Amino acid sequence: MSDTxxxxxxxxxxxxxxxxxxxxxxxxxxxxxxxxxxxxxGPNGAGKSTTMRMLTGNLAPTNGDVKIxxxxxxxxxxxxxxLIGYLPEMRPLYKELTVNEYLIIAARFHKVPSSKIxxxxxxxxxxxxxxxMSKRLIENLxxxxxxxxxxxxAIIHNPExxxxxxxxxxxxxxxIREIRKLxxxxxxxxxxxxxxxxxxxxxMVCDRVQxxxxxxxxxxxxxxxLKAQRxxxxxxxxxxxxxxxxxxxxxxxxxxxEKVENNMFRxxxxxxxxxxxxxxxxxxKEGWGLYHINMDITSLEETFVNLTQTS
Amino acid sequence: xxxxxxxKELKSLFASPMGWIILSILMFGFGTLxxxxxxxxxxxxxxxxxxAERVGVTIFVGSKIxxxxxxxxxxxxxxxxxRLISEERKSQTMPFLxxxxxxxxxxxxxxxxGLVIFLSILVIYIFAMxxxxxxxxxxxxxxxxxxxxxxxxxxxxxxxxGIFFSSLTNQPIIAAIxxxxxxxxxxxxxxxxxxxxxxxxxxISMTKHYQSFTRGVFDSADIVYYLLFIVTFLTLTVRRxxxxxxxx
Numbered sequence: 001m002s003d004t005x006x007x008x009x010x011x012x013x014x015x016x017x018x019x020x021x022x023x024x025x026x027x028x029x030x031x032x033x034x035x036x037x038x039x040x041x042g043p044n045g046a047g048k049s050t051t052m053r054m055l056t057g058n059l060a061p062t063n064g065d066v067k068i069x070x071x072x073x074x075x076x077x078x079x080x081x082x083l084i085g086y087l088p089e090m091r092p093l094y095k096e097l098t099v100n101e102y103l104i105i106a107a108r109f110h111k112v113p114s115s116k117i118x119x120x121x122x123x124x125x126x127x128x129x130x131x132x133m134s135k136r137l138i139e140n141l142x143x144x145x146x147x148x149x150x151x152x153x154a155i156i157h158n159p160e161x162x163x164x165x166x167x168x169x170x171x172x173x174x175x176i177r178e179i180r181k182l183x184x185x186x187x188x189x190x191x192x193x194x195x196x197x198x199x200x201x202x203x204m205v206c207d208r209v210q211x212x213x214x215x216x217x218x219x220x221x222x223x224x225x226l227k228a229q230r231x232x233x234x235x236x237x238x239x240x241x242x243x244x245x246x247x248x249x250x251x252x253x254x255x256x257x258e259k260v261e262n263n264m265f266r267x268x269x270x271x272x273x274x275x276x277x278x279x280x281x282x283x284x285k286e287g288w289g290l291y292h293i294n295m296d297i298t299s300l301e302e303t304f305v306n307l308t309q310t311s
Numbered sequence: 312x313x314x315x316x317x318x319k320e321l322k323s324l325f326a327s328p329m330g331w332i333i334l335s336i337l338m339f340g341f342g343t344l345x346x347x348x349x350x351x352x353x354x355x356x357x358x359x360x361x362x363a364e365r366v367g368v369t370i371f372v373g374s375k376i377x378x379x380x381x382x383x384x385x386x387x388x389x390x391x392x393x394r395l396i397s398e399e400r401k402s403q404t405m406p407f408l409x410x411x412x413x414x415x416x417x418x419x420x421x422x423x424x425g426l427v428i429f430l431s432i433l434v435i436y437i438f439a440m441x442x443x444x445x446x447x448x449x450x451x452x453x454x455x456x457x458x459x460x461x462x463x464x465x466x467x468x469x470x471x472x473g474i475f476f477s478s479l480t481n482q483p484i485i486a487a488i489x490x491x492x493x494x495x496x497x498x499x500x501x502x503x504x505x506x507x508x509x510x511x512x513x514x515i516s517m518t519k520h521y522q523s524f525t526r527g528v529f530d531s532a533d534i535v536y537y538l539l540f541i542v543t544f545l546t547l548t549v550r551r552x553x554x555x556x557x558x559x
């Protein structure tokens with residue numbers, strides 16, 4: 001739609017928003033690169049939605065600025081807004097209209113030329129799997145389909161950036177899978193920001209993650225970084241005839257061993273020194289009855305909790 | 312863009328029962344007045360009235376309809392204007408407009424025009440209804456045009472006031488009630504002070520400024536009065552939405 005000379009489709013610098021004395025977003029800076037899916041993670045009330053409202057020009061920041069493909073959203077709101085497709089947390093659907101009527105209005109509002117509206121409409125419906133719902137009243141659609149209409153509304157004008165605020169909230173597992181697939185699909189052609197508080201979703205959908213808490217950015221990195229944090233050099237091992245902990249601690253590379261429950265142990269080990277083989281060999285030799293050995297990766301929630309509580 | 316917002320507003324009005332109900336009630340009301348006017352014209356005019364005081368059928372029927380319009384409108388417009396912003400806020404659809412590349416003034420003017428066009432259907436309807444008298448009589452089209460023009464200005468200023476009250480609250484009902492109170496007190500005070508033509512209130516009275524149109528007179532002062540009224544409230548509405556954007 002616009003020229004492609006910008007590497008960063010969104011550049012937010014020092015974004016701050018105060019509601020009276022309450023600081024909702026505090027000095028948040030980040031970039032969104034072309035063609036990536038950025039996940040915005042954070043507990044409820046962390047400032048995700050407020051940040052998104054500022055990115056889309058729905059709310060003026062107290063401080064800082066937002067550049068959309070190099071265009072300042074405060075000084076040139078019309079130009080900047082034309083490059084964004086936004087689905088707020090509460091879907092802005094006119095329920096008395098049919099899917100077609102609503103999407104045509106969305107296309108017109110986003111300056112799709114009238115000769116191209118029909119094509120844009122068919123394309124958006126096709127991508128969101130809405131083609132057979134064209135003449136239905138939005139009011140009568142199920143939750144999942146209403147969400148698709150919301151997404152269709154955000155992509156109908158083929159924007160550079162698509163911003164989706166909690167797109168999978170309140171959907172059933174099948175719908176969630178479909179919406180996630182759709183988001184990945186959109187991510188191939190547009191830069192996408194999604195916010196969520198569902199952790200696995202981020203890993204499934206996003207290239208990069210940003211964790212926000214109490215209005216501040218507490219983690220910022222690729223999904224690999226998050227995974228590394230999450231894996232955290234821990235093994236969960238179960239023995240049916242467990243030996244004394246002191247014996248386990250002597251295994252090479254093991255930092256610490258803690259007993260989790262009856263016969264389960266958590267091994268903390270040094271970086272890049274996976275003692276799994278050693279444990280298996282030793283267990284066979286000593287007859288400890290090894291029945292479970294796995295990376296301890298239940299800790300995504302923990303990572304998240306750690307990150308959001310230390311701030 | 313203004314046109315697109317107005318089109319969206321019209322679409323919503325026609326898609327919901329509220330628009331149709333209000334339009335049909337108003338038309339029923341005006342139709343009944345028309346019928347009564349035509350029926351009683353011959354009774355009133357043929358009998359005791361002195362020839363010098365006799366008036367034409369256009370004015371006899373028309374004045375009945377157009378003076379009632381003032382009252383009927385002040386009751387019904389609040390029910391339509393409350394939707395304009397309050398309802399969008401309540402159903403959380405405001406971001407749809409705000410994140411589109413449309414300015415706040417375009418949104419407000421578009422919404423305003425949408426409703427004015429919708430209510431102008433009434434003006435056309437009344438004009439057409441009164442024009443049918445021309446089949447039997449030679450009617451005064453100047454009178455009709457003057458009244459229609461005044462009627463549209465009245466609709467526009469009621470709508471401008473309504474959209475402002477609608478922008479103040481998230482509760483459509485509260486928007487409707489406050490608009491209703493404002494309109495009725497304006498019209499009421501206007502007719503109260505109308506008996507004393509020298510009173511200062513007549514300068515700002517909406518009814519007073521409407522009266523010259525009902526006589527078929529175009530007075531530039533009246534037109535400016537209405538335009539100022541409309542511009543003032545639309546500006547206030549834009550300011551109000553802008554402060555929402557700034558303060559959150």
